[in-house]
Amino acid sequence: MTGRQNATVNRADCKTSSRDAAILAVIDGLQVQWLLEPDALDLGTASEFAIEAIVAAVRDPRPSPLD
Numbered sequence: 001m002t003g004r005q006n007a008t009v010n011r012a013d014c015k016t017s018s019r020d021a022a023i024l025a026v027i028d029g030l031q032v033q034w035l036l037e038p039d040a041l042d043l044g045t046a047s048e049f050a051i052e053a054i055v056a057a058v059r060d061p062r063p064s065p066l067d
Helices: 005-037 043-058
Strands: none
Touching: 005 043
16 A cells, blocks of 8 residues: 555544544433433433434435545
8 A cells, every 4th residue: 555545544544433433422422411410311312313313414424524
């Protein structure tokens, strides 16, 4: 692999890592909010919404600021 090809692979990995981190951050944030105030958040409903939004984004990808 040339240096340029290697840099391209690394950039692609970085995008994936950023997206993965964003998904985990959303789920972690929901859990923290629920732990701080269990009655203020329906964790199941909020998690379902987040997961459905992520699946919709995967099925119908749109331009992303990470691209």
